[in-house]
Amino acid sequence: MEHYNMNLNLKVWRQKNSNTKGEFKMYRVENISSEMSFLEMFDVLNEKLIADGEEPIAFDHDCREGICGACSMYIDGKPHGPWHANTTCQLHMRAFKDGDTIVVEPWRANAFPVIKDLVVDRTAFDRIIQAGGYISVNTGNAVDGNSLPINKDKADASFAAAMCIGCGACVAACKNSSAMLFLSAKVSHLALLPQGEPERHSRVLNMIDQMDKEGFGSCTNTGACEATCPKEISISNIAKLNQEYLCASLTSEK
Amino acid sequence: MLNSKIPAGKLEEKWTDYKGHCKLVNPANKRKLEVIVIGTGLAGASAAATLGELGYKVKAFCFQDSPRRAHSIAAQGGINAAKNYQNDGDSVFRLFYDTVKGGDYRSREANVHRLAEVSANIIDQCVAQGVPFAREYGGLLSNRSFGGVQVQRTFYAAGQTGQQLLIGAYQALERQVALGNVKMYSRHEMLDVVIVDGKARGIIARDLVNGKLERHFGHAVLLCSGGYGNVFYLSTNAMGSNVTAAWKAHKKGAFFGNPCFTQIHPTCIPVSGDHQSKLTLMSESLRNDGRIWVPKKQNDTRKPNEIPAEERDYYLERRYPAFGNLVPRDVASRAAKERCDAGYGVGTSKQAVYLDFASAIERYGRIEANKEGKEDAPIEQIITWGKEVVKEKYGNLFDMYEKITGENPYEVPMRIYPAVHYTMGGLWVDYELMTTVNGLYALGEANFSDHGANRLGASALMQGLADGYFVIPYTIGNFLADEIYNKPISTEHEAFAEAEKNVRERIEKLMNIKGKTSVESFHKKLGKIMWDKCGMARNEQGLKEAIVEIQQLKKEFWNDLRVPGEINEFNPELDKAGRVADFIELGELMCIDALNRSESCGGHFREESQTPEGEAMRNDDAFMYVSAWEYKGESKWDMHKEDLQYEVIKPTQRNYK
Structure with missing residues (x-):
């Protein structure tokens, strides 16, 4: 792979805190190596801003290996930028070329208020999990792990749904700011396993209820969530969720 | 002065005896006792959830925006447990023995044996929580092998075992939050421990959103704040991983055990330039199938695929025929450094070695061909089949490698180099996981206890969850049982x-x-x-x-x-x-x-x-001890020694040849 250096213009959303209005600001970065990650390019910019006596740009990030789900930049109109099945931290600068102008915004959704610059509050996701995204088993009650064989295809499908990293890109990509892909991934993960069976109905009803309370929008099946998901969570999980929801609603005594 | 409080009796009976005799707290009293948990990785989330289930009033803190993001999530390869599902001779004793040997005889026998004992319960608990471990076609749990070990005892969920285990613990934690047993403080950082009458009684935390300082009372404080590998700037730790909580505790009287014991992981993606902000690990599980080599010629500038087999030095297989590419991490790392320092390194920086899957791809391809009864299929077809098998096993790791380096590891060997990964050292704790400050505990990577001078692969997840799910729920009762007479201290107290x-x-x-x-x-x-x-x-x-x-x-x-x-x-x-x-x-x-x-x-x-x-x-005569450092003011420390007694295992010079 040939390496090259580039100069870039960045148009970045700046917002002091949740109470103030934000605006775009232009920045220029020079001599960016194609081997850098996108966040390392931001590190370079922030070091420059600090040296110039300006405030660096706040952004969420932690593991920088695509698994913690903290990073959350809306790059050139796409959550996590141009690469398929990717997080912002794993986006590398060879995706860009010299002279490009890159627009960077925070996740936009009513349920994800901006805290500062590119940092948003995603605690709504935690509250959706609190509403039922678990199996009620206290520590110490478990039987031998192999006493309950699970069909491999089902276990694999459950794992594929459980890969969700809770980053919120699905919400940011959705024109309705719906959290259905996130929610459906958790419902599928647990509904596909026999351990999830006892609470299957109450789980889906309570989680959907909480999602609505948080102010996420409805799903209109445009599929932007699936297209942008860094872990390729399938939109078929939403179909599964609807099926679960329907069954639960019909049999619910509430 | 250091009392490790190891119970008397036979090694294999110590933990059972302890559990049978430790003090208990009745349910009505548990409701009155408050516990603070710092960090929500595997140790912290499992401890907070379990203590909440038991009925304690728990406050959990993490600096991330959600407890689900703690760095345990990045662990790839797996978690060890002495289940012996493979019938390959595993047992609690063997896991114990391998861990003590792997740690180069610098860990405590009693702690490690307890870890091996509870390892099997961890797998059961995680399965019950719905952790989607990898399974065989018969529906049973799958295992793979890891470095430093000759049995298959590692449970895994593709290359994302840490994530799945943490999500399990996180869900258990959120369930307790919903039930009101745990109060969660995300985007909060602990900046001091408050000590009243010689006991840890709370913390000062900073709300990272508005910068305000907060006072929180607890009858006990649990530090589950992870390791300190980021002291090296470049490491595989998350950007936010830090030593601050542990360090504040150290300065308030908690001794620091074996601080120099650092694990350098042999298989990480090499540094690409000065801009590098962190390093990325390639799971040790890759050494199951990948072969590590460098050219036999110094400064060989040919492309890896142009170097014929006889001109390659598979140095781990050469030096350590018994364990080959699966020697423990410290041995593999030093061997890579030795080759690079001697001028055999590869890549532009010459600070890298190859991790090559070509043989594994061909081997798996032939197995597939046999299954299909097409042994004489052309080699291209065999390679294609083999790639599919390798993709199934390691696909996400290969994708990650390609994203970072721009190279396709199915076609060209990966370049790897050792990087700081884990710290075996940490706050000194006794058998009950209590530090030298009364009521202040350290769990998981934050303590020094179980891995000696080197941790074996797939043992960090095991230890974090063992401490949180199965050890602290018992040992904290032994302390809190005497605290039921003590009412919460007002945060107006002068110590706060x-x-x-x-x-x-x-x-x-x-x-x-x-x-x-x-x-x-x-x-x-x-x-x-x-x-x-x-x-x-x-x-x-x-x-x-x-x-x-x-x-x-x-x-x-x-x-x-x-x-x-x-x-x-x-x-x-x-x-x-x-x-x-x-x-x-x-x-x-x-x-x-x-x-x-x-x-x-x-x-x-x-x-x-x-x-x-x-x-x-x-040098066992001079150094068979834990060095526990007491803070005595700026740049001043006193060292205390905890002599290590080996009653069951006879320490020998490690040999993986």
């Missing part, structure tokens, strides 16, 4: 006021330096000193120089630091400034500890102490 004042003054001091140099620059400088002089190989002269350089760096830091922004707002630079200030102090202690321990053991390699073949040489 004093601690808050100190925290405030330090933050103001950081903000008021108004120098020219960013936190990041200081962190990089510290990392360079640590990596060069307290990294994979250490010697007396280098360590002495490092101590002087770190003290100098500390002066510069407090004279020339620039922190932009304000105190009472979201200010990541300020958060980081406090963490780097603590790393600088820790770095000095690590060098002091490394200087004191003039033997080589596990991940700690002193160049003065090696065999003629270049293998690490322990």
Whole structure:
């Protein structure tokens, strides 16, 4: 792979805190190596801003290996930028070329208020999990792990749904700011396993209820969530969720 | 002075005896007892959830925006357990033995045996929570092998075992939050422990969104704040991973155990330039199938696929025929460094070796061909089948490698190099996981206890969950049973006021330096000193120089630091400034500890102490102890020794040949 250096213009959303209005600001970065990650390019910019006596740009990030789900930049109109099945931290600068102008915004959704610059509050996701995204088993009650064989295809499908990293890109990509892909991934993960069976109905009803309370929008099946998901969570999980929801609603005594 | 409180009796009966005799707290009293948990990784989330289930009032804190993001999530390969599902001779004793041997005989027998005992319960618990472990076609749990071990005891979920285990613990935690048993404080950082009458009674925390300081009372405080690998600047740790909570506790009286014991992981993606902000691990599980080699010729500039087999040096297979590519991490790392230092390194930096899957792809392809009854299929077809099998096993790791390097590891061998990954050292704890401060506990990577001088792969997840799910719920009762008479202390107490004042003054001091140099620059400088002089190989002269350089760096830091922004707002630079200030102090202690321990053991390699073949040489007569350092004021520490008694295992020089 040939390496090259580039100069870039960045148009970045700046917002002091949740109470103030934000605006775009232009920045220029020079001599960016194609081997850098996108966040390392931001590190370079922030070091420059600090040296110039300006405030660096706040952004969420932690593991920088695509698994913690903290990073959350809306790059050139796409959550996590141009690469398929990717997080912002794993986006590398060879995706860009010299002279490009890159627009960077925070996740936009009513349920994800901006805290500062590119940092948003995603605690709504935690509250959706609190509403039922678990199996009620206290520590110490478990039987031998192999006493309950699970069909491999089902276990694999459950794992594929459980890969969700809770980053919120699905919400940011959705024109309705719906959290259905996130929610459906958790419902599928647990509904596909026999351990999830006892609470299957109450789980889906309570989680959907909480999602609505948080102010996420409805799903209109445009599929932007699936297209942008860094872990390729399938939109078929939403179909599964609807099926679960329907069954639960019909049999619910509430 | 150090009392490790190891129960009397036979090794295999100690934990059972302990559980049978430790004090209990009745349910009505549990409701009145408050416990603070710092960190929500595997140790913290499992402890907070389990204590909540038991009925304690728990407050859990994490600096991330959600407890689900703690760095346990990045663990890839797996979790060990002595289940013997493979019928390959595994047992509690073997897991215990492998862990003590892997740790180069610098861990406590009783702790490690307990860890091996509860390992099987962890798997059962996680399965019950719905953790989607990999399964065989018959529906049973699948295992794979890991370094330093000759049985298959590692459970896994593709290359994302840590994520799945953490999500399991996180869900259990959120369930307790919903039930009102745990109160969760995300985007909060602990900045001091409050001690009243010799007992840990609470913390000072900073709300990282608005910068406000908060006082929180607890009858006990649990530090589950992870390791301190970021002292090296470049490591596989998350950007936010830090030593601050543990360091504040250390300065309030908790001894620091074996600070110099650092694990350098052999298979990471090499540094690509000065801009590098962190390093990415390639799971050890890759060594199951990948073969590690360098060219036999120095400074060979040919492309890897142009170098014929007979001109390749598969140096691990050559040096360690019994374990081959699956030698423990410390051995594999040093062997890579040895080859690169001798001029056989590859890639542009020459600081890398190859991890090659070509043989595995062909081998798996032939197995598939046999299954299909097409043994004489053309080689291209066999390779295609083989790639599919490798993709199934390691696909996500290969994808990650390609994203970072731009190279396709199915076609060209991966380039890898060792990187700082884990810290075996940590706060000294006794058998009950209590530090030298009454009521202050340390769990998971934050403590020093189970891995000795080197941790085996897939054992960190095991230890974090063992401590949180199965150890602390018993041992904390032994302490809290006597606390039922003590009402919560008001956070107006002078000890809280004093601690808050100190925290405030330090933050103001950081903000008021108004120098020219960013936190990041200081962190990089510290990392360079640590990596060069307290990294994979250490010697007396280098360590002495490092101590002087770190003290100098500390002066510069407090004279020339620039922190932009304000105190009472979201200010990541300020958060980081406090963490780097603590790393600088820790770095000095690590060098002091490394200087004191003039033997080589596990991940700690002193160049003065090696065999003629270049293998690490322990000195059991002089160093069979845990060094526990007591803070005595700036740049001053007293060392206390905990002698290690081996009653069951007879320490020998490790041999993986």
